[in-house]
Amino acid sequence: MSAASTPSPSSPSGVRPATTGRxxxxxxxxARTVEVALALLDEVGLDALTMRRLAEAMDVRAGALYRxxxxxxxxxxxxxxxxxxxxxxxxxxxxDWSERVxxxxxxxxxxxxxxxxxxxxxxxxxATGAHTLGFADALIGVLREAGFTADHAGxxxxxxxxxxxxxxxxxxxxxxxxxxxxxxxxxxxxxxAPGQYPHLTAALPVLTSTDFTAHFEFGLGLLxxxxxxxxxxxxxxxxxx
Amino acid sequence: MSAASTPSPSSPSGVRPATTGRxxxxxxxxARTVEVALALLDEVGLDALTMRRLAEAMDVRAGALYRxxxxxxxxxxxxxxxxxxxxxxxxxxxxDWSERVxxxxxxxxxxxxxxxxxxxxxxxxxATGAHTLGFADALIGVLREAGFTADHAGxxxxxxxxxxxxxxxxxxxxxxxxxxxxxxxxxxxxxxAPGQYPHLTAALPVLTSTDFTAHFEFGLGLLxxxxxxxxxxxxxxxxxx
DNA sequence: ACCTGAACACCGTTCAAGT
DNA sequence: ACCTGAACACCGTTCAAGT
Numbered sequence: 001m002s003a004a005s006t007p008s009p010s011s012p013s014g015v016r017p018a019t020t021g022r023x024x025x026x027x028x029x030x031a032r033t034v035e036v037a038l039a040l041l042d043e044v045g046l047d048a049l050t051m052r053r054l055a056e057a058m059d060v061r062a063g064a065l066y067r068x069x070x071x072x073x074x075x076x077x078x079x080x081x082x083x084x085x086x087x088x089x090x091x092x093x094x095x096d097w098s099e100r101v102x103x104x105x106x107x108x109x110x111x112x113x114x115x116x117x118x119x120x121x122x123x124x125x126x127a128t129g130a131h132t133l134g135f136a137d138a139l140i141g142v143l144r145e146a147g148f149t150a151d152h153a154g155x156x157x158x159x160x161x162x163x164x165x166x167x168x169x170x171x172x173x174x175x176x177x178x179x180x181x182x183x184x185x186x187x188x189x190x191x192x193a194p195g196q197y198p199h200l201t202a203a204l205p206v207l208t209s210t211d212f213t214a215h216f217e218f219g220l221g222l223l224x225x226x227x228x229x230x231x232x233x234x235x236x237x238x239x240x241x
Numbered sequence: 242m243s244a245a246s247t248p249s250p251s252s253p254s255g256v257r258p259a260t261t262g263r264x265x266x267x268x269x270x271x272a273r274t275v276e277v278a279l280a281l282l283d284e285v286g287l288d289a290l291t292m293r294r295l296a297e298a299m300d301v302r303a304g305a306l307y308r309x310x311x312x313x314x315x316x317x318x319x320x321x322x323x324x325x326x327x328x329x330x331x332x333x334x335x336x337d338w339s340e341r342v343x344x345x346x347x348x349x350x351x352x353x354x355x356x357x358x359x360x361x362x363x364x365x366x367x368a369t370g371a372h373t374l375g376f377a378d379a380l381i382g383v384l385r386e387a388g389f390t391a392d393h394a395g396x397x398x399x400x401x402x403x404x405x406x407x408x409x410x411x412x413x414x415x416x417x418x419x420x421x422x423x424x425x426x427x428x429x430x431x432x433x434a435p436g437q438y439p440h441l442t443a444a445l446p447v448l449t450s451t452d453f454t455a456h457f458e459f460g461l462g463l464l465x466x467x468x469x470x471x472x473x474x475x476x477x478x479x480x481x482x
Numbered sequence: 483a484c485c486t487g488a489a490c491a492c493c494g495t496t497c498a499a500g501t
Numbered sequence: 502a503c504c505t506g507a508a509c510a511c512c513g514t515t516c517a518a519g520t
Contacts, residue, residue: 024501026503051494063496064504072494123364123410126425128432133441136448141440154444158411159404159460166407167399169364184367191369199382200374203395207377219400225470226463265520267484292513304515305485313513 027060030068034078038115041079046117051075073125080122081129084111088134097146098224101156104139105164105220112168119168136161147232156227163219171212185210268301271309275319279356282320287358292316314366321363322370325352329375338387339465342397345380346405346461353409360409377402388473397468404460412453426451 143153174184185208384394426449
């Protein structure tokens with residue numbers, strides 16, 4: 001229901017939100033709550049982001065939050081929406097459609113990486129606010145303007161988004177071992193040690209590399225190569241030949 | 242730490258697990274706990290899968306589970322591992338490497354779809370058991386045997402897995418609206434209605450289609466096309482031409 | 483060795499009552 | 502209109518004590 005994304009371009013810093021004039025100004029509002037929630041997310045991580053802790057950070061009791069968000073999930077959805085806020089705030093650097101698709105995918109990854117557990121927050125919700133819809137529209141738009149049918153453009157956009165989400169989810173999980181145990185590379189190396197899994201062993205150097213940007217660019221490259229092969233204005237591809 | 246994946250091929254049905262001979266046979270064991278947990282997952286979903294409810298289903302107090310799993314996360318990891326159990330239990334149907342990669346990706350999707358919230362369970366953990374490692378080894382193996390370097394094979398495998406995970410995550414979320422509200426297609430259609438987002442609007446029919454297999458095959462097709470273009474034994478690709 | 487009982491320190495959410 | 506206080510119905514996890 002709620003858009004909850006207007007970043008209040010009103011005044012320089014820490015001023016109270018404007019009131020209609022009557023009564024005390026409210027201590028809470030949707031936009032500020034989402035901002036504090038994102039700051040808290042960075043501090044404590046998604047698993048420790050509770051309504052009670054957020055309320056404490058806003059100097060309020062937990063129950064008060066429910067005047068602005070019906071459920072915690074709705075708050076998380078508003079947070080997910082804000083995550084993508086900066087994806088469309090600057091022009092493309094290239095006129096080439098495939099470079100533009102790549103740029104949008106990179107911006108999405110960067111946006112999700114911008115907050116601790118950002119990918120998990122995004123994956124766990126289904127935001128339908130202006131930033132999410134605007135991003136999807138831009139991505140599909142680049143493809144349609146390149147000559148792809150709405151059908152192909154839509155499916156390709158889904159593919160790019162799903163790959164980016166899956167990649168970033170794993171990237172953030174790996175960047176600081178899911179709990180606090182040994183980081184992912186170490187665990188994988190240890191598990192593979194026994195001598196089985198010859199192919200896995202051969203690929204261990206890449207798989208345990210922490211150059212996540214290189215991984216992302218490789219996958220993105222495959223996708224774009226596939227799109228170029230498909231070509232604007234062609235019949236739908238099967239998975240064969 | 243725990244592999245927890247041996248599916249006990251011992252006896253026909255519902256028999257008590259064997260004991261060393263001394264004392265009462267334990268009511269619990271890792272393999273059976275994971276199986277009951279997966280059954281409960283299908284019944285109630287991940288959000289309602291609690292240690293207490295699982296204990297109840299096993300006719301035991303919650304504390305007893307902690308003799309077999311140090312944390313709930315460790316149980317979820319064991320569950321994730323079992324999810325992939327059936328991915329390698331049959332031979333490939335085609336000798337073509339790209340068809341084999343596709344088949345492995347399809348098997349992974351099918352495995353995750355096999356249990357309610359399966360993709361969320363898998364994404365939330367980092368299983369390093371025999372099924373997960375075996376699957377990765379098989380996928381990388383197909384690519385290496387096709388002539389790809391270990392480097393390319395490793396990166397390509399990551400790409401396929403991340404896309405499959407991202408896709409299936411969204412598919413399962415869409416298949417039964419994250420909470421219970423209107424299913425995803427309806428919400429998207431409603432959000433886009435206003436008339437903005439021309440490209441999104443043009444693509445609405447595809448985006449709201451529930452033929453998830455078609456979406457998956459399209460994305461997989463792009464990836465495989467990219468891989469074929471890269472070709473076994475070629476230099477690493479950039480994202481540009 | 484394996485499980486129970488009972489507790490500890492929390493959760494999300496609701497809602498009368500205050501101001 | 503907006504927030505507090507207090508409760509309801511839970512959580513994951515620990516650990517002495519029983520058998």
